[in-house]
Amino acid sequence: MNKKILIISSDYTGHGHKSIAESLQEKIEKNEQTQIHVVDGFSLGGTALLNIGKSYGPITRYSTQLWNAIWHVSALNSYAIDKGVENLIKDNFMALLNEVKPDVILSIHPNFNGSVINILRKEKIQIPFGTLIADLVNIYPLWCDPRADFILSPTKEAKRKCLEYGVPKEKIHVVGFPVRERFLGHKRKPFESKSEHNFLLMSGGEGVGDMNAIAENLLNHFDCTVTIIAGRNETLKADLENFLKPRFDKRVEVLGFTQNIQDLMLAADIGIMRGSPNTMFEAVATNLPMIITGALPGQEKDNPLFAEKHLLGVYCQANEYLKPIIDQLLANDGEKLKKIMESQRKFINPHAAQDILDYVMSAQKATLKSRKRRRTPLVLATRKSFKKFKRRKPLKKLIRRVG
Numbered sequence: 030m031n032k033k034i035l036i037i038s039s040d041y042t043g044h045g046h047k048s049i050a051e052s053l054q055e056k057i058e059k060n061e062q063t064q065i066h067v068v069d070g071f072s073l074g075g076t077a078l079l080n081i082g083k084s085y086g087p088i089t090r091y092s093t094q095l096w097n098a099i100w101h102v103s104a105l106n107s108y109a110i111d112k113g114v115e116n117l118i119k120d121n122f123m124a125l126l127n128e129v130k131p132d133v134i135l136s137i138h139p140n141f142n143g144s145v146i147n148i149l150r151k152e153k154i155q156i157p158f159g160t161l162i163a164d165l166v167n168i169y170p171l172w173c174d175p176r177a178d179f180i181l182s183p184t185k186e187a188k189r190k191c192l193e194y195g196v197p198k199e200k201i202h203v204v205g206f207p208v209r210e211r212f213l214g215h216k217r218k219p220f221e222s223k224s225e226h227n228f229l230l231m232s233g234g235e236g237v238g239d240m241n242a243i244a245e246n247l248l249n250h251f252d253c254t255v256t257i258i259a260g261r262n263e264t265l266k267a268d269l270e271n272f273l274k275p276r277f278d279k280r281v282e283v284l285g286f287t288q289n290i291q292d293l294m295l296a297a298d299i300g301i302m303r304g305s306p307n308t309m310f311e312a313v314a315t316n317l318p319m320i321i322t323g324a325l326p327g328q329e330k331d332n333p334l335f336a337e338k339h340l341l342g343v344y345c346q347a348n349e350y351l352k353p354i355i356d357q358l359l360a361n362d363g364e365k366l367k368k369i370m371e372s373q374r375k376f377i378n379p380h381a382a383q384d385i386l387d388y389v390m391s392a393q394k395a396t397l398k399s400r401k402r403r404r405t406p407l408v409l410a411t412r413k414s415f416k417k418f419k420r421r422k423p424l425k426k427l428i429r430r431v432g
Contacts, residue, residue: 032063032132032133033129033130033131034064034066034131034133034135035066035125035126035129035133035134036053036065036068036135037134037135037145038137039069039070039071039082040069040071041069041071041082041085042085042138043086043305045306045307046137048209049137049161049163050065050067052207052208052209052210052381052382053382055209055210056383057386063386066131068125069082070136070138070140070141071140073117073118073121073125074118077117078114086261097326100326100327101327104171107143107170111142111147111174112144114141114143114144115144118141118144118145118148119148123152126154132156132157132393133156133158133159133389133392134156134159135159135160135161136158136160136161137161137163139168139171139172142171142174142177143174143176145158146177157179157392158178159177159179159389160177160181161181161385162180162181162182163306164187164329165184165309165332166190166330166331166332166334166335167190167328167330168187169327173191173195174196175196175197175200177196178200179201179388179392180202181388182201182202184203184206184335185203186331188201188203202388205384206306206310206381207382207385208311208381208382209311212294212311212314213314215315215316217295217317217370220298220363220367220370222359222362224252225252226251226252226253226254226298226299226359227253227255227296227297227298228253228254228255228297228298228299228300229255229296229317230244230255230257230258230300230301231290231302231303232258232260232303239348240265240269242348243322244257244273244281245272245273246351247355248273248276248277251352251355254280255281256296257283257284258284258285258287259283259284259285261286263285266284270283291311294311298318299318299319299320299355301345301351302320302322303323303324303325304321304323304329304335305325305332310377312342313373313376314377316370318342318369318370318373319336319341319342320342320343320345320351320354320358321344339376340372343358343369
């Protein structure tokens with residue numbers, strides 16, 4: 030009998046949520062017993078909620094201070110956010126359940142945890158619900174709804190935060206951070222000192238940070254080539270090309286949003302990047318030593334220190350420290366660089382995506398058995414109860430199905 034997993038994700042609030050969904054989808058493409066349906070949670074709320082999701086990119090790109098304010102205010106008002114999102118998505122969400130008929134629901138975006146649980150409880154729908162946290166340390170309170178049947182945490186640090194927010198210990202399970210297959214399974218050559226180094230400079234899908242100054246610093250002080258990924262920020266890409274190309278010519282290459290990041294990581298000697306969880310773990314998976322130059326306030330604030338704590342990379346707090354840090358990494362035939370690479374190989378869980386899927390399916394069975402033991406009626410909403418909710422738009426446009 031086929032099992033169906035409904036994943037609630039996001040297409041516009043950074044690329045990390047989509048990457049996590051893709052890493053899970055890859056694992057079940059050849060599994061005829063499991064199907065994954067991915068939906069952008071913001072699309073379930075119509076134009077109003079979708080526009081909120083789409084605003085993430087411009088806000089984080091042009092005003093990190095505004096994002097910091099939004100993050101902290103919303104963190105203090107989780108009940109209001111849950112209620113507001115619940116009201117916006119309820120009709121389409123109920124119609125979605127009727128169409129997909131999932132055996133288990135997995136949320137990988139914090140804005141849809143409490144809201145979905147509210148709907149399931151009010152409608153007496155006994156579908157197991159779990160959360161997969163997409164942040165590493167400084168997690169949002171919305172990730173930690175204690176009513177969830179299970180919460181999957183990528184790190185021990187995130188688990189401790191869940192406990193602080195009141196989630197029962199038995200509901201939290203550390204599984205690692207899932208990474209897409211194309212970043213895994215590569216054997217990087219041992220580091221060797223050489224006359225010219227290749228730096229990869231990237232700052233997330235939205236392309237934020239003072240990449241001009243960082244690139245200029247590298248090109249002025251090292252015999253190197255620099256590959257820069259500007260992401261979706263076309264203005265930044267044009268500015269970088271206009272500023273750097275006339276002076277450094279073929280020593281610098283500026284790219285926009287690209288799908289072959291793994292090849293660029295494998296070709297680089299050192300990656301210089303923002304502390305986004307997805308980018309950090311993709312670098313670790315490809316065994317690329319990292320220099321983290323900053324992080325978004327709020328959910329990414331503690332990620333640079335996380336990298337240093339686990340010897341996955343080093344934190345550069347200002348551009349003036351970049352050259353001394355690289356000199357230290359390369360000193361003594363790259364002694365510190367080699368230690369970072371060794372630590373990365375020990376730290377990464379290459380099977381995280383499969384472990385997550387295995388846990389989700391086992392948790393679905395365990396949850397249903399537990400409810401039966403408690404004599405909780407296993408009541409799925411009937412077709413009649415679903416029909417009272419009108420669809421705002423054809424749901425097939427919102428759902429991505431794999432399996």
